[in-house]
Amino acid sequence: MTEKLWIEGRTLDLKEDSRIPDGPIEEKWTRYKNTVPLVSPANKRRFTIIVVGSGLAGASASASLAQLGYNVLLFTYHDSPRRAHSIAAQGGINAAKNYQNDGDSVWRLFYDTMKGGDFRAREANVYRLAEISPQIIDYSVAIGVPFAREYGGLLANRSFGGVLVQRTFYARGQTGQQLLLGAISQVLRWWNEGRIKIFPRHEILDVVLIDGHAKGIIARDLITGELKRYAGHAVVLATGGYGNAYFLSTNAVNSNATAIWRAYKRGAYFGNPCFVQVHPTALPETHEYQSKRTLMSESLRNDGRVWVPRKKGDTRHPNEIPHEERWYFLEEWYPAYGNLVPRDVASRAIKKVCDMGYGLPPTGRAVYLDLLDAIKEQGRERIEAKYGNLFEMYEKITGESPWEVPMKIYPAVHYTMGGLWVSYELQTSIPGLYAIGEANFSDHGANRLGASALMQGLADGYYILPYTIGAYLANRLGEKLPDTESEEFKKTEQEVKERIEKLLSINGNTPPDEFHMKLGHILWDKVGLSRSKESLLQALQEIRELKQEFWKDVKVVGDANTINQELEKAGRIADFIELGELITIDALHREESCGAHFREEYQTEEGEPLRRDDEFAYVAAWEYNGEGNPPILNKEPLKFEAIKPTVRSYK
Secondary structure: OOOOOOEEEEEOOOOOOOOOOOOOOOOHHHHHHHHOOOOOHHHHOOOEEEEEOOOHHHHHHHHHHHHHOOEEEEEOOOOOHHHOHHHHOOOOEEOOOOOOOOOOOHHHHHHHHHHHOOOOOOHHHHHHHHHHHHHHHHHHHHOOOOOOEOOOOOEOOEOOOOOOOOOEEOOOOOHHHHHHHHHHHHHHHHHHOOOEEEEOOEEEEEEEEEOOEEEEEEEEEOOOOOEEEEEOOEEEEOOOOOHHHHOOEOOOOOOOOHHHHHHHHOOOOEEOOOOEEEEEEEOOOOOOOOOOOOEOOHHHHHOOEEEEEOOOOOOOOHHHOOHHHEEOHHHHHOOOOHHHOOHHHHHHHHHHHHHHHHOOOOOOOOEEEEOHHHHHHHOHHHHHHHHHHHHHHHHHHHOOOOOOOOEEEEEEEEEEOOEEOOOOOOEOOOOOEEEOHHHEOOOOOOOOOOOOHHHHHHHHHHHHHHHHHHHHHHHHOOOOOOOOOOHHHHHHHHHHHHHHHHHHHHOOOEOHHHHHHHHHHHHHHHOOOOEOHHHHHHHHHHHHHHHHHHHHHEOOOOOOOOOOHHHHHHHHHHHHHHHHHHHHHHHHHOOOOEOOEOEOOOEOOOOOEOOOHHHHOEEEEEEOOOOOOOOEEEEEEOOOOOOOOOOOOOO
């Protein structure tokens, strides 16, 4: 493969493009809030904001914007906004409140997050996230989120991977569900007041630009099949990540990348697409035709110990294997953090021992996550209070009780640190188009620490976007709501219609799921836990061949004017295939190992990631360059003013 894979673009300006405020890092957000243009309460009522996605980021943003006085149109492809995938988050949410008096602080949360992301995140954003975190807990408690509490009434905390303090607030293993219900309760409050209109069962298929600004969307009613136009003064994408490009992931089956991919093809930069996190504690794959992987919360590693038999191929019942014949490899390799190393470190370690031949039968791709010692030491009642629903879920799926035998786990694709590039204001490179939560690239660098996704989603929605979107709208006072009969809306809708008609007209022999499965195998095998130049070039060739095959042989049954889940799948998979190509190109260009991106050519003698700060201390912001043309690589330098990147060690 000798053709040019990408075109070198420009270096983004940190002040003009990234909009990073001046001043010490501890003062940047305060200075920004004190100087940002404001919209008066009377004028807020004149603006309409479209929010796409009803998870934690979308729900909290919708409620906050409506409370301020804006008119909000909230779109979700679910039958109810409360069914967004945030509801599946289990283990907890981080905040620097130092309830345990164990040395935590805003600075330590900031540093842990930067280190956990292998120093590939924007300092200013991460510090702001840590600074806001205590407010999220206070507000969530105020609206009724039932966090776990200690005997005396204080909120309880536990540890997560990559930290040496207890800062994770939780509600058993249902933290995402409880936080989402709290946010949705506020959405419904403002829906009842007429400030929010909710559009369930609507999928966003494109973004409408007028004079280069995002002014609306084209949505498909998933019940009737009708294409509809909606106008707004600004558009917010809160549609989650793109992990389902890998087919088997811990995401809900319908989670997709269409909204952010449409935005990319309209001109929004895509940041760091190769930063895809693999979670260490998912249930092992049992069949090639299963639709997803199931996550067991990382919180289990607080009390659980990860091990394999020291004897390869040992078929004894795990309870019959004495401790001295068990290999607690995380504790041996990383004594300072033990079982609580970050996700990328734990995932690679699990894969390594399985590749060495120590994996559990029958597949050899599983290790034990054992809580039996903790149950004996702490008692069943205390363990059940922390993890009871996770134990129930595991037993229902596997037929084995974690109260009696160790769980079996193996890594799975989980979270995407990459996403639409955004400025400090959470605005994409398209004016008026914002991306929040997992849909943006912003806060996690090359690897997300556990319990930080909920923190970012709620920080973006409750506290950051309500300020920053006002900076854009304040300069557009008096601007009328765009006319959905304008040529821009008609043209975009026609392009969406033609794409749907093309998918339906192919009438090939292969259902969409088969293409999705093939793409997943390519990405997992060659662009997964570890990558090499050779594997990436192979993946790129295979993805391009798959794309040609898809547009020649996909079979989409039914028509466009009714419920048609095969049509929905086909459109999403077409986008996944194109995104898979960009993921691979980004992984090829980044000739270093950092966080979740592990290039086999760049590792230490001990097998740890080897960063190249002199060459790759930047955000890769990819720009669409037209069909069939190589993408343009723009670079945002990462300036480390508050901390100095160090060798990332958890030993």
